[in-house]
Amino acid sequence: MLYIKCPFCGDRDETEYHYGGEAHIARPENPDELTDAEWAEYVFMRTNTKGVHRERWVHSDGCRRWFNVARNTVTNEIVSVYKTGEKPDLPEASTSKPAPAKKTSAKKKEGA
Amino acid sequence: MSRFSIFSLARNAMSWHQNWPRQWRSPNPKPEYDVVIIGAGGHGLATAYYLAKEHGITNVAVIEKGWLGGGNTGRNTTIVRSNYLWDESGLFYENAMKLWENLSIELNYNVMFSQRGVMNLAHNLGDVRESVRRVNANNLNGIDAEWLNAEQVKEFCPIINISKDSRYPVMGATLQRRGGTARHDAVAWGYARGADEMGVDVIQNCEVQGMMIENGVVKGVRTSLGDIKAKKVAMACAGHTSVVADMAGIRLPIESHPLQALVSEPMKPVLDCVVMSNAVHVYVSQSDKGELVMGAGIDSYVGYSQRGSLHVIEDQLASAMELFPLFSRTRMMRSWGGIVDTCPDASPVIGKTPVKNLYVNAGWGTGGFKATPGAGWCYAHTIAKDEPHDLNAAFSIDRFISGALVDEHGAAGVAH
Numbered sequence: 001m002l003y004i005k006c007p008f009c010g011d012r013d014e015t016e017y018h019y020g021g022e023a024h025i026a027r028p029e030n031p032d033e034l035t036d037a038e039w040a041e042y043v044f045m046r047t048n049t050k051g052v053h054r055e056r057w058v059h060s061d062g063c064r065r066w067f068n069v070a071r072n073t074v075t076n077e078i079v080s081v082y083k084t085g086e087k088p089d090l091p092e093a094s095t096s097k098p099a100p101a102k103k104t105s106a107k108k109k110e111g112a
Numbered sequence: 113m114s115r116f117s118i119f120s121l122a123r124n125a126m127s128w129h130q131n132w133p134r135q136w137r138s139p140n141p142k143p144e145y146d147v148v149i150i151g152a153g154g155h156g157l158a159t160a161y162y163l164a165k166e167h168g169i170t171n172v173a174v175i176e177k178g179w180l181g182g183g184n185t186g187r188n189t190t191i192v193r194s195n196y197l198w199d200e201s202g203l204f205y206e207n208a209m210k211l212w213e214n215l216s217i218e219l220n221y222n223v224m225f226s227q228r229g230v231m232n233l234a235h236n237l238g239d240v241r242e243s244v245r246r247v248n249a250n251n252l253n254g255i256d257a258e259w260l261n262a263e264q265v266k267e268f269c270p271i272i273n274i275s276k277d278s279r280y281p282v283m284g285a286t287l288q289r290r291g292g293t294a295r296h297d298a299v300a301w302g303y304a305r306g307a308d309e310m311g312v313d314v315i316q317n318c319e320v321q322g323m324m325i326e327n328g329v330v331k332g333v334r335t336s337l338g339d340i341k342a343k344k345v346a347m348a349c350a351g352h353t354s355v356v357a358d359m360a361g362i363r364l365p366i367e368s369h370p371l372q373a374l375v376s377e378p379m380k381p382v383l384d385c386v387v388m389s390n391a392v393h394v395y396v397s398q399s400d401k402g403e404l405v406m407g408a409g410i411d412s413y414v415g416y417s418q419r420g421s422l423h424v425i426e427d428q429l430a431s432a433m434e435l436f437p438l439f440s441r442t443r444m445m446r447s448w449g450g451i452v453d454t455c456p457d458a459s460p461v462i463g464k465t466p467v468k469n470l471y472v473n474a475g476w477g478t479g480g481f482k483a484t485p486g487a488g489w490c491y492a493h494t495i496a497k498d499e500p501h502d503l504n505a506a507f508s509i510d511r512f513i514s515g516a517l518v519d520e521h522g523a524a525g526v527a528h
Contacts, residue, residue: 047354
Protein backbone atom coordinates (compact mmCIF):
# COMPACT_ATOMS: atom_id res chain seq x y z
CA MET A 1 0.00 0.00 0.00
CA LEU A 2 1.25 3.46 -0.83
CA TYR A 3 1.82 5.94 1.96
CA ILE A 4 1.09 9.38 0.61
CA LYS A 5 1.70 12.75 2.22
CA CYS A 6 -1.24 15.02 1.57
CA PRO A 7 0.08 18.60 1.35
CA PHE A 8 -2.77 19.68 3.62
CA CYS A 9 -3.20 16.80 6.08
CA GLY A 10 0.11 14.95 6.19
CA ASP A 11 0.93 11.26 5.83
CA ARG A 12 -2.01 8.92 5.28
CA ASP A 13 -2.64 5.45 3.81
CA GLU A 14 -3.44 5.07 0.13
CA THR A 15 -6.97 3.93 1.02
CA GLU A 16 -7.87 7.50 2.00
CA TYR A 17 -7.11 8.71 -1.49
CA HIS A 18 -8.34 8.25 -5.02
CA TYR A 19 -6.13 8.30 -8.04
CA GLY A 20 -6.79 10.94 -10.68
CA GLY A 21 -4.54 9.97 -13.55
CA GLU A 22 -1.72 11.78 -15.28
CA ALA A 23 -1.23 15.39 -14.15
CA HIS A 24 -0.66 18.57 -16.12
CA ILE A 25 -3.00 17.75 -18.99
CA ALA A 26 -4.65 21.10 -19.57
CA ARG A 27 -8.02 21.33 -21.26
CA PRO A 28 -7.50 22.94 -24.68
CA GLU A 29 -8.23 26.65 -24.68
CA ASN A 30 -9.51 26.65 -28.25
CA PRO A 31 -11.85 23.63 -28.39
CA ASP A 32 -13.65 24.85 -31.52
CA GLU A 33 -10.45 24.79 -33.53
CA LEU A 34 -9.20 21.34 -32.53
CA THR A 35 -9.02 18.53 -35.06
CA ASP A 36 -10.23 15.05 -34.15
CA ALA A 37 -6.62 13.95 -33.76
CA GLU A 38 -5.90 16.79 -31.36
CA TRP A 39 -8.97 15.87 -29.32
CA ALA A 40 -7.81 12.25 -29.23
CA GLU A 41 -4.45 13.45 -27.96
CA TYR A 42 -6.11 15.40 -25.14
CA VAL A 43 -8.77 12.85 -24.20
CA PHE A 44 -7.04 9.50 -24.69
CA MET A 45 -3.28 9.62 -25.24
CA ARG A 46 -1.10 9.24 -22.16
CA THR A 47 2.63 9.11 -21.48
CA ASN A 48 2.31 6.02 -19.25
CA THR A 49 5.76 6.73 -17.90
CA LYS A 50 8.04 3.98 -16.66
CA GLY A 51 9.99 6.02 -14.15
CA VAL A 52 8.93 9.22 -12.40
CA HIS A 53 5.32 9.96 -13.28
CA ARG A 54 3.49 13.16 -12.37
CA GLU A 55 -0.04 12.26 -11.37
CA ARG A 56 -3.07 13.63 -9.54
CA TRP A 57 -4.54 12.31 -6.33
CA VAL A 58 -7.52 13.47 -4.29
CA HIS A 59 -7.70 13.06 -0.53
CA SER A 60 -11.28 11.83 -0.80
CA ASP A 61 -11.60 10.53 2.79
CA GLY A 62 -9.81 13.56 4.22
CA CYS A 63 -9.72 17.18 3.13
CA ARG A 64 -11.13 16.23 -0.31
CA ARG A 65 -8.61 18.42 -2.04
CA TRP A 66 -6.73 17.59 -5.23
CA PHE A 67 -2.95 17.71 -5.45
CA ASN A 68 -0.08 16.31 -7.48
CA VAL A 69 2.36 13.52 -6.76
CA ALA A 70 5.56 12.64 -8.58
CA ARG A 71 6.01 8.90 -8.11
CA ASN A 72 8.41 6.40 -9.56
CA THR A 73 6.14 3.85 -11.23
CA VAL A 74 8.75 1.09 -10.94
CA THR A 75 9.77 1.44 -7.30
CA ASN A 76 6.66 3.32 -6.06
CA GLU A 77 8.99 5.84 -4.39
CA ILE A 78 7.22 9.17 -4.01
CA VAL A 79 9.66 11.80 -5.17
CA SER A 80 7.60 14.91 -4.60
CA VAL A 81 4.14 16.06 -3.52
CA TYR A 82 2.94 19.49 -4.57
CA LYS A 83 -0.22 21.55 -4.87
CA THR A 84 -2.36 21.91 -7.95
CA GLY A 85 -1.12 24.74 -10.13
CA GLU A 86 2.51 24.15 -9.21
CA LYS A 87 5.02 22.15 -11.21
CA PRO A 88 8.34 22.07 -9.38
CA ASP A 89 11.47 20.61 -10.91
CA LEU A 90 12.23 17.17 -9.54
CA PRO A 91 15.48 16.19 -7.83
CA GLU A 92 18.01 15.07 -10.44
CA ALA A 93 18.84 11.74 -8.87
CA SER A 94 15.24 10.60 -8.77
CA THR A 95 14.22 11.72 -12.22
CA SER A 96 16.78 9.56 -13.97
CA LYS A 97 15.06 6.45 -15.18
CA PRO A 98 16.00 3.30 -13.31
CA ALA A 99 18.29 0.84 -15.03
CA PRO A 100 15.59 -1.34 -16.61
CA ALA A 101 17.40 -4.65 -16.68
CA LYS A 102 18.41 -4.58 -13.05
CA LYS A 103 15.05 -3.44 -11.72
CA THR A 104 12.98 -5.86 -13.73
CA SER A 105 15.00 -8.89 -12.76
CA ALA A 106 14.69 -8.01 -9.10
CA LYS A 107 10.95 -7.46 -9.41
CA LYS A 108 10.40 -10.63 -11.35
CA LYS A 109 11.83 -12.67 -8.55
CA GLU A 110 9.41 -11.06 -6.17
CA GLY A 111 6.44 -11.77 -8.40
CA ALA A 112 7.37 -15.28 -9.42
CA MET B 113 10.93 -32.74 -33.15
CA SER B 114 9.32 -35.74 -31.57
CA ARG B 115 5.56 -35.85 -31.45
CA PHE B 116 3.90 -36.43 -28.13
CA SER B 117 1.77 -39.56 -28.04
CA ILE B 118 1.06 -42.54 -25.87
CA PHE B 119 3.80 -44.39 -27.75
CA SER B 120 6.46 -41.71 -27.26
CA LEU B 121 5.47 -41.60 -23.60
CA ALA B 122 5.92 -45.37 -23.28
CA ARG B 123 9.19 -45.27 -25.21
CA ASN B 124 10.61 -42.57 -22.98
CA ALA B 125 9.43 -44.35 -19.87
CA MET B 126 11.98 -47.04 -20.75
CA SER B 127 14.78 -44.55 -20.16
CA TRP B 128 13.22 -42.99 -17.07
CA HIS B 129 12.21 -39.90 -19.07
CA GLN B 130 15.82 -38.75 -19.20
CA ASN B 131 16.05 -38.53 -22.98
CA TRP B 132 13.22 -36.23 -24.01
CA PRO B 133 14.60 -33.78 -26.56
CA ARG B 134 14.50 -30.04 -25.95
CA GLN B 135 11.24 -28.58 -27.21
CA TRP B 136 12.72 -25.53 -28.87
CA ARG B 137 16.15 -24.21 -29.77
CA SER B 138 17.95 -21.26 -28.16
CA PRO B 139 19.36 -19.64 -31.29
CA ASN B 140 21.51 -16.56 -31.56
CA PRO B 141 19.86 -13.76 -33.50
CA LYS B 142 20.49 -13.61 -37.23
CA PRO B 143 21.39 -10.20 -38.65
CA GLU B 144 18.09 -9.89 -40.49
CA TYR B 145 14.56 -11.30 -40.42
CA ASP B 146 11.39 -10.82 -42.40
CA VAL B 147 9.47 -10.22 -39.19
CA VAL B 148 10.69 -9.48 -35.68
CA ILE B 149 8.08 -9.89 -32.96
CA ILE B 150 8.82 -8.14 -29.68
CA GLY B 151 7.63 -10.18 -26.74
CA ALA B 152 7.60 -13.96 -26.33
CA GLY B 153 4.41 -14.23 -24.36
CA GLY B 154 1.38 -16.12 -25.56
CA HIS B 155 0.39 -13.43 -28.04
CA GLY B 156 3.83 -13.02 -29.60
CA LEU B 157 4.43 -16.75 -29.90
CA ALA B 158 0.95 -17.40 -31.29
CA THR B 159 1.56 -14.66 -33.85
CA ALA B 160 4.82 -16.29 -34.91
CA TYR B 161 3.11 -19.67 -35.11
CA TYR B 162 0.30 -18.43 -37.36
CA LEU B 163 2.69 -16.35 -39.48
CA ALA B 164 4.55 -19.54 -40.26
CA LYS B 165 1.57 -21.84 -40.48
CA GLU B 166 -1.04 -19.71 -42.24
CA HIS B 167 1.12 -17.34 -44.23
CA GLY B 168 4.32 -19.30 -44.86
CA ILE B 169 6.50 -16.61 -43.30
CA THR B 170 9.11 -18.52 -41.36
CA ASN B 171 12.06 -16.13 -41.30
CA VAL B 172 10.75 -14.76 -38.03
CA ALA B 173 12.31 -13.96 -34.67
CA VAL B 174 10.43 -13.61 -31.42
CA ILE B 175 12.62 -11.64 -29.03
CA GLU B 176 12.00 -11.50 -25.31
CA LYS B 177 13.78 -9.48 -22.64
CA GLY B 178 13.09 -12.04 -19.93
CA TRP B 179 12.13 -15.62 -20.43
CA LEU B 180 9.44 -17.18 -22.57
CA GLY B 181 5.97 -16.76 -21.10
CA GLY B 182 7.37 -15.01 -18.02
CA GLY B 183 5.17 -11.93 -18.16
CA ASN B 184 1.40 -11.80 -18.02
CA THR B 185 1.15 -15.19 -19.76
CA GLY B 186 2.49 -16.75 -16.57
CA ARG B 187 0.58 -14.46 -14.22
CA ASN B 188 -3.06 -14.50 -15.26
CA THR B 189 -6.01 -16.44 -13.87
CA THR B 190 -6.40 -18.51 -17.08
CA ILE B 191 -10.06 -17.83 -17.77
CA VAL B 192 -11.29 -18.34 -21.33
CA ARG B 193 -14.69 -17.12 -22.57
CA SER B 194 -16.13 -15.25 -25.53
CA ASN B 195 -19.33 -13.70 -24.15
CA TYR B 196 -18.63 -10.09 -25.12
CA LEU B 197 -21.39 -7.64 -25.89
CA TRP B 198 -20.63 -5.91 -29.17
CA ASP B 199 -20.47 -7.65 -32.54
CA GLU B 200 -16.84 -6.65 -33.08
CA SER B 201 -15.66 -8.18 -29.81
CA GLY B 202 -18.07 -11.10 -29.77
CA LEU B 203 -16.99 -12.32 -33.20
CA PHE B 204 -13.33 -11.73 -32.41
CA TYR B 205 -13.38 -13.67 -29.14
CA GLU B 206 -15.58 -16.39 -30.61
CA ASN B 207 -12.95 -16.95 -33.28
CA ALA B 208 -10.43 -17.30 -30.47
CA MET B 209 -12.74 -19.72 -28.67
CA LYS B 210 -12.97 -21.92 -31.76
CA LEU B 211 -9.18 -21.99 -31.97
CA TRP B 212 -9.02 -22.89 -28.25
CA GLU B 213 -11.35 -25.81 -28.79
CA ASN B 214 -8.90 -27.43 -31.18
CA LEU B 215 -5.66 -26.07 -29.77
CA SER B 216 -4.28 -29.14 -28.01
CA ILE B 217 -4.66 -31.21 -31.19
CA GLU B 218 -3.40 -28.39 -33.40
CA LEU B 219 -0.22 -27.97 -31.33
CA ASN B 220 0.18 -31.64 -30.33
CA TYR B 221 0.53 -30.16 -26.87
CA ASN B 222 -1.91 -30.51 -24.02
CA VAL B 223 -3.01 -26.99 -23.09
CA MET B 224 -5.47 -28.53 -20.63
CA PHE B 225 -8.36 -26.51 -22.02
CA SER B 226 -11.22 -27.32 -19.71
CA GLN B 227 -14.67 -26.12 -20.78
CA ARG B 228 -16.12 -26.17 -17.31
CA GLY B 229 -18.46 -23.21 -17.78
CA VAL B 230 -18.06 -19.57 -16.83
CA MET B 231 -20.72 -17.78 -14.80
CA ASN B 232 -20.89 -14.00 -14.61
CA LEU B 233 -23.04 -13.10 -11.63
CA ALA B 234 -25.61 -10.32 -11.42
CA HIS B 235 -26.22 -8.66 -8.04
CA ASN B 236 -28.67 -5.87 -8.79
CA LEU B 237 -31.32 -4.98 -11.35
CA GLY B 238 -28.84 -3.03 -13.45
CA ASP B 239 -26.61 -6.10 -13.60
CA VAL B 240 -29.57 -8.29 -14.50
CA ARG B 241 -30.68 -6.11 -17.38
CA GLU B 242 -27.15 -5.74 -18.68
CA SER B 243 -26.53 -9.48 -18.38
CA VAL B 244 -29.73 -10.52 -20.16
CA ARG B 245 -28.97 -8.04 -22.91
CA ARG B 246 -25.54 -9.59 -23.27
CA VAL B 247 -26.98 -13.11 -23.39
CA ASN B 248 -29.28 -12.01 -26.21
CA ALA B 249 -26.47 -10.25 -28.04
CA ASN B 250 -24.30 -13.35 -27.72
CA ASN B 251 -27.03 -15.62 -29.05
CA LEU B 252 -27.55 -13.35 -32.05
CA ASN B 253 -23.85 -13.73 -32.81
CA GLY B 254 -23.96 -17.51 -32.48
CA ILE B 255 -22.13 -17.51 -29.14
CA ASP B 256 -23.50 -19.84 -26.50
CA ALA B 257 -24.92 -17.99 -23.54
CA GLU B 258 -27.67 -18.65 -21.05
CA TRP B 259 -29.39 -16.67 -18.35
CA LEU B 260 -29.70 -18.46 -15.00
CA ASN B 261 -31.87 -17.30 -12.12
CA ALA B 262 -30.55 -17.52 -8.57
CA GLU B 263 -31.81 -21.09 -8.02
CA GLN B 264 -30.28 -22.23 -11.28
CA VAL B 265 -27.01 -20.59 -10.24
CA LYS B 266 -27.09 -22.59 -7.03
CA GLU B 267 -27.82 -25.74 -8.99
CA PHE B 268 -24.88 -25.13 -11.32
CA CYS B 269 -22.52 -24.19 -8.49
CA PRO B 270 -23.83 -25.68 -5.22
CA ILE B 271 -21.32 -24.03 -2.89
CA ILE B 272 -22.29 -20.50 -3.82
CA ASN B 273 -24.20 -18.37 -1.33
CA ILE B 274 -27.45 -17.06 -2.82
CA SER B 275 -28.95 -15.94 0.48
CA LYS B 276 -31.15 -12.87 0.22
CA ASP B 277 -29.49 -11.62 3.40
CA SER B 278 -26.23 -10.93 1.62
CA ARG B 279 -25.22 -7.33 1.21
CA TYR B 280 -25.31 -7.89 -2.56
CA PRO B 281 -27.43 -11.02 -3.10
CA VAL B 282 -26.98 -13.12 -6.22
CA MET B 283 -29.93 -12.40 -8.52
CA GLY B 284 -28.81 -14.56 -11.41
CA ALA B 285 -25.95 -15.08 -13.79
CA THR B 286 -25.00 -15.46 -17.39
CA LEU B 287 -23.48 -18.82 -18.19
CA GLN B 288 -21.21 -19.71 -21.06
CA ARG B 289 -20.83 -23.47 -20.92
CA ARG B 290 -18.05 -23.51 -23.51
CA GLY B 291 -15.99 -21.14 -21.39
CA GLY B 292 -13.47 -22.42 -18.89
CA THR B 293 -9.79 -22.41 -18.13
CA ALA B 294 -6.55 -23.50 -19.77
CA ARG B 295 -3.02 -24.14 -18.61
CA HIS B 296 -1.37 -20.78 -19.23
CA ASP B 297 2.25 -21.92 -19.44
CA ALA B 298 1.40 -24.77 -21.77
CA VAL B 299 -0.11 -22.30 -24.22
CA ALA B 300 3.15 -20.39 -24.46
CA TRP B 301 5.21 -23.58 -24.57
CA GLY B 302 2.99 -25.21 -27.17
CA TYR B 303 3.11 -22.22 -29.49
CA ALA B 304 6.87 -21.83 -28.97
CA ARG B 305 7.46 -25.47 -29.84
CA GLY B 306 5.19 -25.31 -32.87
CA ALA B 307 6.74 -22.07 -34.16
CA ASP B 308 10.27 -23.31 -33.53
CA GLU B 309 9.57 -26.46 -35.52
CA MET B 310 8.63 -24.32 -38.53
CA GLY B 311 11.87 -22.36 -38.29
CA VAL B 312 10.97 -19.41 -36.08
CA ASP B 313 13.79 -18.24 -33.78
CA VAL B 314 12.67 -17.68 -30.21
CA ILE B 315 15.37 -15.53 -28.63
CA GLN B 316 15.18 -15.04 -24.88
CA ASN B 317 17.13 -12.59 -22.71
CA CYS B 318 17.23 -10.12 -25.58
CA GLU B 319 15.85 -6.72 -24.66
CA VAL B 320 14.76 -4.16 -27.22
CA GLN B 321 16.50 -0.87 -26.50
CA GLY B 322 15.64 1.14 -29.58
CA MET B 323 14.02 1.15 -33.01
CA MET B 324 15.72 1.72 -36.33
CA ILE B 325 13.40 3.99 -38.28
CA GLU B 326 14.21 5.76 -41.55
CA ASN B 327 11.78 8.15 -43.23
CA GLY B 328 8.85 6.80 -41.28
CA VAL B 329 9.61 3.17 -42.13
CA VAL B 330 10.85 0.73 -39.52
CA LYS B 331 14.08 -1.05 -40.48
CA GLY B 332 14.80 -3.09 -37.38
CA VAL B 333 15.39 -3.05 -33.67
CA ARG B 334 18.36 -2.31 -31.45
CA THR B 335 18.66 -4.96 -28.77
CA SER B 336 20.90 -5.96 -25.92
CA LEU B 337 22.30 -8.61 -28.32
CA GLY B 338 22.99 -6.11 -31.09
CA ASP B 339 21.06 -4.62 -33.97
CA ILE B 340 18.58 -6.86 -35.78
CA LYS B 341 17.28 -5.74 -39.15
CA ALA B 342 13.72 -6.55 -40.02
CA LYS B 343 11.34 -5.91 -42.88
CA LYS B 344 8.51 -5.76 -40.37
CA VAL B 345 8.43 -5.30 -36.61
CA ALA B 346 5.47 -6.31 -34.47
CA MET B 347 4.99 -5.32 -30.84
CA ALA B 348 3.37 -7.83 -28.50
CA CYS B 349 4.70 -6.58 -25.20
CA ALA B 350 1.60 -6.02 -23.06
CA GLY B 351 2.36 -3.82 -20.07
CA HIS B 352 5.51 -2.39 -21.62
CA THR B 353 3.90 -1.42 -24.92
CA SER B 354 4.07 2.30 -24.14
CA VAL B 355 7.79 2.01 -23.37
CA VAL B 356 8.55 0.24 -26.66
CA ALA B 357 6.18 2.43 -28.70
CA ASP B 358 7.90 5.47 -27.25
CA MET B 359 11.13 4.27 -28.90
CA ALA B 360 9.30 4.66 -32.21
CA GLY B 361 7.84 8.02 -31.20
CA ILE B 362 4.30 6.66 -31.03
CA ARG B 363 1.84 7.75 -28.38
CA LEU B 364 -0.87 5.33 -27.37
CA PRO B 365 -4.09 5.57 -25.35
CA ILE B 366 -2.76 2.91 -23.00
CA GLU B 367 -1.98 3.02 -19.32
CA SER B 368 -0.25 0.21 -17.44
CA HIS B 369 -1.54 -0.88 -14.06
CA PRO B 370 -0.65 -3.65 -11.63
CA LEU B 371 -3.22 -6.44 -11.56
CA GLN B 372 -2.96 -8.85 -8.68
CA ALA B 373 -3.97 -12.46 -8.39
CA LEU B 374 -3.53 -15.07 -5.72
CA VAL B 375 -3.93 -18.77 -5.06
CA SER B 376 -4.94 -20.68 -1.99
CA GLU B 377 -3.47 -23.81 -0.55
CA PRO B 378 -4.51 -26.89 -2.59
CA MET B 379 -7.82 -28.42 -1.60
CA LYS B 380 -9.96 -31.32 -2.74
CA PRO B 381 -12.24 -30.51 -5.68
CA VAL B 382 -14.94 -28.14 -4.50
CA LEU B 383 -15.54 -25.71 -7.35
CA ASP B 384 -15.98 -27.16 -10.83
CA CYS B 385 -16.74 -23.97 -12.77
CA VAL B 386 -15.49 -20.42 -13.09
CA VAL B 387 -17.41 -17.80 -11.12
CA MET B 388 -16.98 -14.12 -11.88
CA SER B 389 -18.69 -11.20 -10.25
CA ASN B 390 -18.29 -7.66 -11.43
CA ALA B 391 -20.38 -6.08 -8.69
CA VAL B 392 -18.77 -7.59 -5.62
CA HIS B 393 -15.69 -8.05 -7.73
CA VAL B 394 -13.84 -11.27 -7.61
CA TYR B 395 -13.35 -14.18 -9.97
CA VAL B 396 -12.60 -17.66 -8.76
CA SER B 397 -11.83 -21.03 -10.22
CA GLN B 398 -10.09 -24.12 -8.91
CA SER B 399 -6.99 -25.36 -10.66
CA ASP B 400 -6.29 -29.01 -11.36
CA LYS B 401 -3.81 -28.90 -8.49
CA GLY B 402 -6.67 -27.92 -6.20
CA GLU B 403 -5.69 -24.33 -5.57
CA LEU B 404 -8.36 -21.67 -5.71
CA VAL B 405 -7.21 -19.12 -8.27
CA MET B 406 -8.58 -15.66 -7.61
CA GLY B 407 -8.30 -12.24 -9.11
CA ALA B 408 -10.11 -8.95 -9.05
CA GLY B 409 -9.57 -5.34 -10.01
CA ILE B 410 -6.48 -3.47 -11.01
CA ASP B 411 -4.63 -1.15 -8.69
CA SER B 412 -5.81 2.34 -9.52
CA TYR B 413 -2.44 3.92 -10.21
CA VAL B 414 -0.11 3.59 -13.17
CA GLY B 415 2.58 1.12 -12.22
CA TYR B 416 5.30 -1.13 -13.59
CA SER B 417 6.25 -2.76 -10.30
CA GLN B 418 4.57 -6.16 -10.80
CA ARG B 419 3.13 -5.86 -7.32
CA GLY B 420 0.14 -4.04 -5.92
CA SER B 421 -1.38 -2.76 -2.72
CA LEU B 422 -2.69 -5.09 -0.03
CA HIS B 423 -6.08 -3.42 0.34
CA VAL B 424 -6.97 -4.51 -3.20
CA ILE B 425 -6.45 -8.14 -2.22
CA GLU B 426 -8.37 -7.62 1.02
CA ASP B 427 -11.36 -6.31 -0.93
CA GLN B 428 -11.22 -9.23 -3.29
CA LEU B 429 -11.08 -11.81 -0.50
CA ALA B 430 -13.99 -10.11 1.26
CA SER B 431 -15.93 -10.54 -1.97
CA ALA B 432 -14.91 -14.18 -2.23
CA MET B 433 -16.05 -14.72 1.35
CA GLU B 434 -19.45 -13.22 0.61
CA LEU B 435 -19.98 -15.55 -2.33
CA PHE B 436 -18.35 -18.62 -0.79
CA PRO B 437 -18.59 -18.53 3.02
CA LEU B 438 -17.06 -22.01 3.18
CA PHE B 439 -13.72 -20.56 2.02
CA SER B 440 -13.45 -18.60 5.26
CA ARG B 441 -10.62 -20.69 6.68
CA THR B 442 -8.79 -21.23 3.42
CA ARG B 443 -5.25 -20.00 3.62
CA MET B 444 -3.80 -18.07 0.74
CA MET B 445 -0.48 -19.35 -0.48
CA ARG B 446 0.91 -16.93 -3.06
CA SER B 447 -0.01 -13.58 -4.53
CA TRP B 448 1.60 -11.75 -7.39
CA GLY B 449 1.06 -8.94 -9.81
CA GLY B 450 1.27 -8.46 -13.54
CA ILE B 451 1.39 -5.24 -15.51
CA VAL B 452 -1.74 -4.88 -17.63
CA ASP B 453 -2.06 -2.43 -20.48
CA THR B 454 -5.50 -0.88 -20.24
CA CYS B 455 -7.32 0.97 -23.00
CA PRO B 456 -9.99 3.61 -22.32
CA ASP B 457 -12.75 1.50 -23.92
CA ALA B 458 -11.61 -1.84 -22.46
CA SER B 459 -10.95 -3.16 -25.95
CA PRO B 460 -7.56 -3.95 -27.45
CA VAL B 461 -5.54 -2.32 -30.19
CA ILE B 462 -4.41 -4.69 -32.96
CA GLY B 463 -3.27 -3.15 -36.18
CA LYS B 464 -0.97 -0.81 -37.99
CA THR B 465 0.81 2.19 -36.50
CA PRO B 466 1.79 5.58 -37.93
CA VAL B 467 5.25 4.05 -38.61
CA LYS B 468 5.19 1.91 -41.75
CA ASN B 469 5.78 -1.82 -41.23
CA LEU B 470 5.50 -1.43 -37.48
CA TYR B 471 2.48 -3.11 -35.90
CA VAL B 472 0.93 -3.02 -32.48
CA ASN B 473 -0.97 -5.63 -30.50
CA ALA B 474 -1.73 -4.22 -27.06
CA GLY B 475 -4.31 -2.77 -24.74
CA TRP B 476 -5.68 -6.15 -23.68
CA GLY B 477 -5.99 -4.87 -20.19
CA THR B 478 -7.07 -7.63 -17.88
CA GLY B 479 -8.32 -10.11 -20.45
CA GLY B 480 -5.55 -10.91 -22.89
CA PHE B 481 -5.11 -14.58 -22.05
CA LYS B 482 -8.45 -15.72 -23.46
CA ALA B 483 -7.65 -13.94 -26.71
CA THR B 484 -4.24 -15.57 -27.20
CA PRO B 485 -5.01 -17.82 -30.19
CA GLY B 486 -7.37 -15.33 -31.80
CA ALA B 487 -5.06 -12.38 -31.28
CA GLY B 488 -2.12 -14.28 -32.74
CA TRP B 489 -4.21 -15.43 -35.67
CA CYS B 490 -5.52 -11.94 -36.53
CA TYR B 491 -2.22 -10.22 -35.80
CA ALA B 492 -0.37 -12.64 -38.10
CA HIS B 493 -2.87 -11.80 -40.85
CA THR B 494 -2.41 -8.08 -40.22
CA ILE B 495 1.38 -8.38 -40.43
CA ALA B 496 1.44 -10.68 -43.45
CA LYS B 497 -1.07 -8.71 -45.53
CA ASP B 498 -0.23 -5.25 -44.13
CA GLU B 499 -3.91 -4.77 -43.46
CA PRO B 500 -6.18 -5.99 -40.68
CA HIS B 501 -8.44 -9.00 -40.96
CA ASP B 502 -12.17 -8.26 -40.83
CA LEU B 503 -12.17 -9.61 -37.28
CA ASN B 504 -9.72 -7.02 -35.96
CA ALA B 505 -10.41 -4.11 -38.31
CA ALA B 506 -12.47 -2.37 -35.62
CA PHE B 507 -9.57 -2.47 -33.18
CA SER B 508 -7.26 0.05 -34.86
CA ILE B 509 -5.67 2.99 -33.08
CA ASP B 510 -7.67 5.25 -35.36
CA ARG B 511 -10.83 4.53 -33.41
CA PHE B 512 -9.67 6.94 -30.74
CA ILE B 513 -9.66 9.69 -33.36
CA SER B 514 -12.82 8.66 -35.21
CA GLY B 515 -14.70 7.99 -31.99
CA ALA B 516 -15.77 4.48 -33.07
CA LEU B 517 -14.91 3.00 -29.68
CA VAL B 518 -15.83 -0.57 -28.75
CA ASP B 519 -16.94 -0.12 -25.16
CA GLU B 520 -16.61 -3.46 -23.40
CA HIS B 521 -16.42 -2.24 -19.82
CA GLY B 522 -19.52 -4.30 -19.04
CA ALA B 523 -18.16 -7.55 -20.40
CA ALA B 524 -14.50 -7.02 -19.53
CA GLY B 525 -14.95 -8.65 -16.14
CA VAL B 526 -12.48 -6.40 -14.36
CA ALA B 527 -13.17 -2.75 -13.70
CA HIS B 528 -10.66 -0.32 -15.09
